[in-house]
Amino acid sequence: MRNLERLRTGGSGSKMTVGVPPPRTPSGRVYRYSPKEDAHPRHFLLGEVNAKFTIVDAARSRMKLEPRSPQTVCPYSGYVGLDAEFNHPDDMKAAVELVKHAAMSDVEEMLASAFKGLNNRSSRNSLVRIEAKVSSRPRPKPRFSRRDLLREMECDHCGRDYGVYAIALFCPDCGAPNLRLHFSRECKLVGEQVELADTLSSDRQELAYRLLGNAHEDVLTAFEATLKVAYHYALSQRPEIKAKPVKNEFQNVDFGRDRFSAFDFDPYDNLSADELAVLRLNIQKRHIIGHNLGVVDAKFAKQATDAKIGETVHLIGQDIIQFASIGQKVIDRLDEWIGGTTSPKPLNPPAPVPDGPAADKKDNQQMSGHCKVI
Incomplete structure (x- = not known):
């Protein structure tokens, strides 16, 4: 059983234990699948550990379990289970196919060897001569490809590399909160995106404005989605609290605040x-960009003292960075x-906010499309 022996992990005699390592992505990650059906989208990737990373004692207080243990944490729900519970169903099917291929190859080799001996024992001069031949079509060894996910992360508490499809609440290795x-x-x-817009020449103002508009919208989209994920997680921990389905409340400070007041x-x-x-x-500005093609309406003109009805809303790269920075403080x-x-690992310092209640002052860099990041 030459081929099966390569997969042996234990056993003795006629009882062989075999094991197949899961397929890996080009960067060395392994697909994982949460056993929790409501932990959408359930799929995530687990990579290697940063060998140079040092775990500090303050970080351990935020962990669900000791890093590198034989357990995994669902990054979407926080569920903790044995590593085997997180095996990807496609990987298990792939393992079965690999074992079947190895077993069939061994059977064919054994039959070919047995019949070859029979042919050698048959005399050419005998009245009746029996010749056996094993006919088989070579089977290609199963191969399974994997692709990396878009959002690549490294836990700043334990140094584990991983990838997720959706917003990750927890590190799959140590379970520390990774929302921030x-x-x-x-x-x-x-x-x-802001830096890319800043590289465009003056004759490409329209494209620069589109890039800045997309960057600005992306801030609120990520902000709203993160608040929503945190809110649903909080509800899962407090089943006694009954709430209506979430719509777009987290695009509004007061509505969002009311949701978390529960x-x-x-x-x-x-x-x-x-x-x-x-x-x-900036939340209101996003609505102007996303739903009114950037054209200022009466409602927005009341909020922004320099905005005029019918004009294109101004976008400045530094304002977008500032918007993201304030969002980061909320997510922190x-x-x-x-x-x-509080996490012992500080992120980048927030961008400064101008003084004054209006907080919408602009400098000489204000333009309809181009930006300059300070």
Whole structure:
């Protein structure tokens, strides 16, 4: 059983135990699948550990389990289970196919060897001569490809590399809250969009404006989605609280605050009055960009003192970075609430917020499309 022997992991005599390592992506990650049916989308990837990473004692207080243990944490729900519970169903099917291929190859080799001996024992001069031949069509060894996911992460508590389809609440290795880390990744991508717009020449103002508009919308999209995920997780931990299905409440500070009041928690309580004003203004600006092609209407003109009805809303790269930075402070507060303590790993410092209640002042860099990041 030459081929099966290569897969042997234990056993003795006629009882052989075989094992097949799961397929890996080009970057070395393994597909995992949450056993929790309501942990959408259930799929995620688990990679290697950063060998240079040092785990500090303060980070351990936020972990669900010791890193590198034989358990896995669902990044979407926080469920903790044995590694085997998270085997991807497609990988298990692939393992069966590989074992079947090895077994069939061994059977064919054994039959070919047996019949070859029979042919050698048959005399050419005998009255009756029996000749046996084994005919088989070569079977290609099954191969299974894997692709990496779009959102790549590295836990800033334990150094584990992983990838997710949706917003990750927890690290799949140590279980530490990773909500702030996930939103930080979104902010980084937004910053790259702003930088790209800044490289465009003056004759490509329209394209620059589109890029800035997309970056601005992406901030609120990520912000709203992250608040929603945190809210649903909180509901899952407090089944006695009954709530109506969430619509677009988290595109509004007051409605979002009202949702979290059921848990006696305010995700905006760490914002100053000026920061809150900037957040409100940018949320409204996103609606103008997304639903009115960037054209200022009467409602927005009341909020932004420099906006005129019928004109295109101004976009400045630094304002978008500032919007993302304020959103990050809110998500940091959510992460602290979920984890019970503040993360010992600081992220990038927030962008400064201008003084004044209006918080919508602009400098000489204000343009309809182009931006300059300070």
